[in-house]
Amino acid sequence: MASYNPVNEAVIAELKKIVGEKYVWTTPEKMEPYSHDEVTDPKYVKMPEAVVLPANAAEIAEIIKLANRERIPVVPRGAGTGLASAAVPFKGGIVLSLERMNKILEIDTINMFMVVEPGVTTEAVQKAANAAGYLYAGDPCSGDSSFIGGNVATNAGGNKAVKYGTTRRQIYGLEIVTPEGEIVTLGGKCMKDSTGYSLVNLIIGSEGTLGVITKIYLKLMPLPKEQIDLLAVFPDLTTAIGVVPKIMAAGITPTCVEFMDNETIKCCEEFLREKQPHSDNGYYIIIKLEGENEEQLEEQAATIDELCSENGAMAVLVADPAKIWKARKAFAEADRARSLVFSMEDIVVPMSEIPKAVEQIAAIGRKHGVTMHCAGHAADGNIHVNILKDKMSDEEWNRVLPAVQEELYTLVYSLGGKLSGEHGIGYKRVKLLERFASPVEIKMMKAIKQALDPNLILNPGKVIDI
């Protein structure tokens, strides 16, 4: 276990010299927003010793060299919209906020690349791509506020991953500052690269533990001309989910295939004060089709309509995209409004195992007397399971939650699944990873971390704890 030194006055003075006086914060009022992410449980809150806002990679390199010399943790942070407490300084030290590095540096329409700094919001990236006539295909639910750097650090997924893959697939190059304070560009605008180990892919999803991302080479795609949104309503979740493999097997690759259970629909309806169709007893599958050709989409929509109707749908509707996606994206906020403390799990299983997974998850909830809402990404097997504390005492919650998680992940791993589809391990799931991943895998991850960050300076205690 590494031990660290506190951020003392001399270090603060050096930090101020590096980034300028006004970009080093040490008061509780200024630092409070940096003491947590979107995980609401109070045990995932920790005040930084200092918050530093660098302007560029050179400043970050200096900060990290200082931190190595003084043995102080550095925790890189995007917009703080994470769901795994990856950007919270549980071992103390400096929070390195990338919010000032918010420039779109280049839109290269010939090679179809966008080069951006990490502090640009995902939505700003998407809008800039659209304005230039292209698509940036990454689309996490938090896109209106999340930073693109955070998307890369967690390999964010989102609704469009069915068709376009997760953030990993949109990234061909990164500039990073290494855990020892060196600046290096990995990859770039080349569409193919077999030039040694894929360090780009190692950094993507490493949650700020192997490097600070300072520049990102994003791939753009042709902007689809047409889209159709469908809402299929089913009498129960198993029937609803059961139709998804049938759609995929028909050779259709929708952009999104989402599901919501009935409790979740009701919860979102109430939160948004907006009536949703068949919300009294329906379970939703929401599908977005995109493409170049209207006729082709209509053909696909007709096939989906037929498959859903044959497989027990109560209704298949052409949906108002604004309304239906607002409801889907309100999932986390609606649950938070009901129960400030809740645990959002992020399980992923092979697609075919979703019906079995959701059935058995419901049984786990009943057994432990806890409300669990399910929604998520049906076609790629990624289910968000919100476990609600509701009116439970802290004591009961701290007993019930681990018991539920133990059963949940035992189930998930028995189905060939994994701990996290898109939210990452962060701090919240370190012990669960240690419990459920193969010891060989854990050993490999620890060896890599120690090799690249010998002083264990960068975001220590996240992903793995050494």
Next chain:
Amino acid sequence: MASYNPVNEAVIAELKKIVGEKYVWTTPEKMEPYSHDEVTDPKYVKMPEAVVLPANAAEIAEIIKLANRERIPVVPRGAGTGLASAAVPFKGGIVLSLERMNKILEIDTINMFMVVEPGVTTEAVQKAANAAGYLYAGDPCSGDSSFIGGNVATNAGGNKAVKYGTTRRQIYGLEIVTPEGEIVTLGGKCMKDSTGYSLVNLIIGSEGTLGVITKIYLKLMPLPKEQIDLLAVFPDLTTAIGVVPKIMAAGITPTCVEFMDNETIKCCEEFLREKQPHSDNGYYIIIKLEGENEEQLEEQAATIDELCSENGAMAVLVADPAKIWKARKAFAEADRARSLVFSMEDIVVPMSEIPKAVEQIAAIGRKHGVTMHCAGHAADGNIHVNILKDKMSDEEWNRVLPAVQEELYTLVYSLGGKLSGEHGIGYKRVKLLERFASPVEIKMMKAIKQALDPNLILNPGKVIDI
């Protein structure tokens, strides 16, 4: 620099105990085919001390544990179709041929995954997928003989990478034997995974230096129903290549966009004794379009026809796919028939830089009085440059080749390019990587290698030399 022990009689006896007497070879006749890959230069030949053919991961684990104990290199080997001498035992030791591990273990049509052993040929994978009604999208030119395990180890590219990406994008899980002889499954059939560092992506493209691949989870896709192959003929290479960004910018993503320069066309024509259209003075762009909908493909073909004609094409023809792809794939063999010794470079640059690259490559060839044939993957910037020895003396060749490479890669890196698009670094490009990659990148790769393979047993001297 690690030092190794020879494979002595006692080690041979242990190997025979692990895999069975008849699967350990030590005679020069049996071992000769394992002393080189497709690189024809005699300096890339080295006889193994033993060739071992294991039946499964458990046997490989035992072999690797033995090798660690005895400090003997182990060189994993697929079909030997590599172009970077990655599977040749330059530091001596055991060649571990995966040819007996050649089973297709599962075709999961619901999740659209195929699970295979590493010794299945790429073509057998493709055919099995097709027979089940699906597409395996990996398609290196050597696919009729290369092993799928080798495709993963080099992150093989090939013709269809424009639309489907390289091998990396087809892989969601691997079983490997680690450099210390432990068996572990990384990833699996989950379509999303943010469960810690992406070890799957680190292993892909690591050329047998970080693990022996023993099982592969391949993604299948819907089989496209329609296809059209087009051949556009141009008066020179710059004009030919110049049209490619225009096609991509029109929102069309062909499955393949290949090019061949006139010398290459003539060389292939002669080799195959089959007349090609406009071969007297034409430069080719070969395009394959695939999709669900015939009309849409015809629309795209019409757009491409128009763009090519507007941009200087002498002719745009609907091509006979069998004939045109046979010519394209004969590139390496035709050059080998002309000049047994030649160096196939595998440069990759941002797509927009291809015209500049090919022009300046021609100038380098003229300056050094050496014939250089160019063909390759136009839309992803990956150009194969064959530097032919022809009748040069060995002495002259050994002087000219490094000089040409120095200028070539100085050019490539100045254009934002890289050493290898799809063939990998292997042994052939280790010094070039050390020369042209960032020292920080090299340091990171070496740190990872040492962390995962402390005795430097697995394929030492490849990718990086420690």
